[in-house]
Amino acid sequence: MAFNPILNTDSYKLSHWKQYPPGTDGMYSYVAARGGTASHVLFFGLQALLKQYFSQPLCAADIDEAEALVALHGVPFNRAGFERILSLHGGYWPVRIRAVAEGELVPTGIPMITIESTDPELFWVVSFLETALLRSWYPISVATRSFRAKEIIRRYLAQTADSLEGLPFKLHDFGARGVSSYESAQIGGMAHLVNFMGTDTLAAVAAARRYYHEPCAGYSIPAAEHSTITAWGRPHEGDAFANMLSQFAKPGAILAVVSDSYDVFHAVSELWGERLRQQVIDSGATVVIRPDSGEPVQVVAEVIDRLAASFGTTVNSKGYRVLNHVRVIQGDGVNLASIEAILSRLAKLGYSADNVAFGMGAELLQKLDRDTHKMALKCSAIRIAGEWRDVFKDPVTDPGKRSLGGRVVAARNSRSSWGLNTLERVSDADLQMRVVWENGKLLLDEDFATIRARAAAHLEH
Incomplete structure (x- = not known):
């Protein structure tokens, strides 16, 4: 089946480029588990997702196909924006993605992935890619369940x-x-x-x-x-x-x-x-x-x-x-x-x-879903006229859905405990996220043995 990158999103995303404040020229979002059935989740699967879905550039035929479908579907279509992605960025999404290391056991509430725009005129692609990027919930949830089973079995074997x-x-x-x-x-x-x-x-x-x-x-x-x-x-x-x-x-x-x-x-x-x-x-x-x-x-x-x-x-x-x-x-x-x-x-x-x-x-x-660990991607910062502003949600009806504000990242403190920081404040030594993808290029390509060893180390503590 042919894959059109433009159609790998939710319908309402196609109208969002018109909805942000005037002068917006940057966007920053993060992926985290908000709770659910475990206090920690095992991070895995982003590299496969990037290779499979982000490495394929969109082409002129994709733009034409998407425009024709969207015209019937009932939502606006930003042809100029997609043509800019094609002409200026070779068809690749102009974004930078950071992530914690795959195989890490990450506490709920701590960002595992961040995504930010790299083209001021195409800031909206960050939100546009939410649908595809948030599907990382699935390998994370399976890896976590498998890890928890391993904890149980290991305990009885040790005994x-x-x-x-x-x-x-x-x-x-x-x-x-x-x-x-x-x-x-x-x-x-x-x-x-x-x-x-x-x-x-x-x-x-x-x-x-x-x-x-x-x-x-x-x-x-x-x-x-x-x-x-x-x-x-x-x-x-x-x-x-x-x-x-x-x-x-x-x-x-x-x-x-x-x-x-x-x-x-x-x-x-x-x-x-x-x-x-x-x-x-x-x-x-x-x-x-x-x-x-x-x-x-x-x-x-x-x-x-x-x-x-x-x-x-x-x-x-x-x-x-x-x-x-x-x-x-x-x-x-x-x-x-x-x-x-x-x-x-x-x-x-x-x-x-x-x-x-x-x-x-x-x-x-199969018997798990995005709510197993309450996985979400949320915008936490918007840049307007070159100035970054914190944004977050804080619904009075559900405090558990309050999101983080700022260009948040996963960090370690002096006791090596997981915590939050921002790109503006975090030191290189404390930052626990690496740039893994930028403007169509995979910058870190780890092997399975390395990820396995990282995950196994968490059982030894």
Whole structure:
């Protein structure tokens, strides 16, 4: 589908160039989380957004197409303005964008992105680009949810496991089919991979390669789905399991087999635990059993109990039991609360968090929106006749929507705590934002490994 940069906005933006005070020649806005479900958000995704949507210049055909559509649509069209962008700026938006480093954990209320105009006659493009730039809420929200899951899992591994070695593969992205588009799978799936390395969202692996120079950001394993088991018929469920072993169970390999097609407890105790037990052991592989229905906390605990009875356990240095030869992955009904509840139950039963991994689908990539963290882009300063003026909103009906005034930036104080400052006052040492984009040029191009390391460092404090 052809992409017209002029149409990547809200309709009412097309009339805003006529609405600002006479003499306006500059505009400055910021993006921040105003609150929501977490005190901090993990910043990610701006680089991909800039490469995909800001790097394509508008052309004469875009102007003609937009003008024809807008004439029918009922709003004004600033042809002279867009022609100036084309003739004077090569079709690129005349803006400067600063941002905190991707992978940073930023408190709510602190700007993560700022955007300001660089052409006095085209100041209005700052507001015009709000629609596109604010879509950064999506990767930020997914990265934050994934990070919070990692915090929970890490805490239980620290309590019940010998090491944190398995942490990167403890939450697997099952969300590709549960999102609205291929693009959402790319963006949201990448955001998850900032924190983990397990995914079945192939689009995300390709996107991290494309936008962040990562050869392969995530990994998967051979795994069964219900159709590959039920196709054998109920009397032959054990044969379907045996086929999985013969096809994929090699020394050192890992494979996952969905086992609730009929009766998960029969499958675990009778098929895996008796009929196929020796074959599993002799294969040298780790077989991951996937229950996919029922109440997650109860089902996972019972499945692990039954596997322990059949395959035995080893007690680790923390005094918790670890299954021999087999593991469990829970991919149904998984959210932050159920992850916590499952791991808490297992710990109380004396099982290590090493025994279980999780798959999260729509809960990870789709069941969130801009209000999850109350993300907003707000104008905070206007320049009129060369003089900057603070602007802000302060609605009496909702103090939580009060916005910041001035050319605000994210900064650190003498105690290295996050805080606010302005461009006029902040020192270079305290400023926590870098110019990443200016007049069509990407000025900072980070790799995925750097962003991952930055995010992981926040778990160590």
